[in-house]
Amino acid sequence: MWRRSAVSRFSSRISLSSSSSRLIPWSRELCAVNTFPQPPPSTAKLAISGAGSDPNRVLTSGAAAATSRIAAAAGLGHHYARCYWELSKARLSMLVVATSGTGYILGTGNVAVDLAGLCYTCAGTMMIAASANSLNQIFEISNDAKMKRTMRRPLPSGRMSVPHAVAWATIAGASGACLLATKTNMMAAGLASANLVLYAFVYTPLKQLHPVNTWVGAVVGAIPPLLGWAAASGEISYNSMILPAALYFWQIPHFMALAHLCRDDYAAGGYKMLSLFDPSGKRIAAVALRNCFYMVPLGFIAYDWGLTSSWFCLESTLLTMAIAATAFSFYRHGTMEKARKMFHASLLFLPVFMSGLLIHRVYDEDKQPLLEAAGLPNSASSEVKTQRRKKRPAQPPVAYASAAPFPFLPAPSFYSP
Template sequence: MWRGGSTAASAARALRSRLLLDPIHHPATSLAPIASARTSSSSTPSTAAANTIVEEAAAAVSVSQHTGSISDSLRHYGKCYWELSKARLSALVVATSGAGYVLGSGNIVDIAGLCCTCAGTMMVAASANTLNQVFEIKNDAKMKRTMRRPLPSGRISPAHAAMWATSVGVAGTALLAWKANGLAAGLAASNLVLYAFVYTPLKQIHPVNTWVGAVVGAIPPLLGWAAASTELSLNAMILPAALYFWQIPHFMALAYLCRNDYLAGGYRMFSFADPTGRRTAWVSLRNCLYMLPLGLFAYNWGLTSEWFSFEASILTLGLTIGALSFVLEPSPKTARRMFYGSLLYLPAFMSGLLLHRLPSEHKAHDLAEKNELDGVLFGADLQDEERARQKRQDTKPSRVQSRPPVSYASVAPFPFLPVPIYES
């Protein structure tokens, strides 16, 4: 009995679902029975109203679907642009460029100029990273850590990525030329060309690509310095030198840890000809030793206070110990330890530079001269204005003093009377 009742109930539900379709997938059809019921029980005006309701519901569903497709497209391409730009790597480039801008500034840092410089650098870096991936689609498809990128996975076309890279590269260079100066824009454009058209193909030709890539990484702080001071001086080379020497042990450790992946991708790295890893470790140690005197140079050249020379020496000594352990025992464990040490070293080094920096004397001198010149010109303008005002008063015709009516009366109608005398 219960089974028969349940069967009848299920049959009724099936019939009802056949008559009333799913309103989510068939919104217009699901309203048709309601409209037909209203049609049978109402007059012609009610039929028109029911049809209007159905049409409005269908239009609302169409608009919501269209809006959803637009938001999905924006989300999809936004994620693709984010990955093509290598946003985290570009943020590191922007940080070094901003540090260079602050170091090249005087007592007062132009916040608006700093923001424009960082924005222009971000766009140029995003363009270079995108072009790098456009040229390496086949190589990235062979490597585990890169095969899910937008281009190898087919989420975006190479032509679309190339258009994105061109647009942001031109916009970033133009922004730097407009808000900073031609030197900063030239450094940004040359770095983009060096990274995309020299370093990228060289990765498949010769291991010297690591040193060319180190030059690319050293240019952004020079760009920031040039944007702030409109020139490059000797003490502007401290941060670029630190970045250049730092990148060698950083990339050597990465190339040693990812040898098989780089080999599958067709890249020529220094570690391929060094199966034991000893030569790779020695190259890392040598470049760490090159960084030891940079803190002292920064103090002697007037870029920072004497405290930074001590702190930089301690930081570099820690990284050198990591490289020395890699030399004594070349293994993935020691290479990974040196790699993580390099990740900690760079932000600590730049923070020390900014904390102990001394304002650029040349920039401060130029600012003082500008203020003095402005003061002289302002004083001259005040003097000229005073002279002009005095001249206008001197050349202005003197007003005739008004005479009381009785004086005119004494002169004209009664000439025999003496003219009254009024003291002014």
């Protein structure tokens, strides 16, 4: 009797709670599992962790939300910083900045270098290079998506939108040109802007049309040291052409080796490189070797024109013959291994060559005895360069029209002979 009443009472309790529970048999026992909505795991964890701790250390929901927002913002910032880094080809841009900075130091002609002017020049060059490289990737999205070497870039991979990249390139290019124009001179700003246009709007489309793009790209790479020289001295002289000439000739073996190593990738991307028409590698090796020999006289010219000491002649000649030896080895064998050695030799050549120019450069005060002995005027004195660096007020075109070959035009009122 008692058992029946107990069972009936237990069954009635189960029937009353059946709307909110279900019965699960486990190990011959009846386990009631609540089916009401459970709190989020994060809330449960916070409640459990804070139950036995100091109330002052309990992490409130507002603090947790703020922390999550900060973490999300940091992650987003890291994402876009990485995209900007890759879109700007930052390592290549830093190499361009190094050549521009070397040109600036050579252009000063003095022991003391204007560090502020050097920093402005390097910063402006970096912005221009970042803009040019970004525009290059914007125009080549479809091509980069087909190449293993470039398919993971921000635009082909979809990590950044095209309008975002265009805005970045525009802001970087305009900022770099304005910085060079206001802090150095208009000649440097003009060279930088012209180089941006040449790279993005001439060299980039030419890569898909004709192998001559390599030589046009070499011109683009030769302008930054000229930009740096112009920023320091306000002029372009014969001496300013030595480092640009070395950069122009150096780029040919460098890119010939790269084009041979990445021949299949360039073919997949639709680029017209000389290596695609030369499976054996003989022709591009001959072109590389010829341009290596073109660099041999540069050390003697630098000494003859008073830019460096005689030691640079020996060092530059040995350096040039070393890279020429790798080009000759590639010409004889035509293997990927020899092309890779020539590529690595080209990577070592440029920093060593620029370091030699800086170490053995002759200052203006040391040039004076040499120029007097040769009977030549010292037109590159520091006083002259300082005057040339000073900003001149803008003048209307009539100031130039009044000079020869138009001497019949009246001189302007502000003209002073």
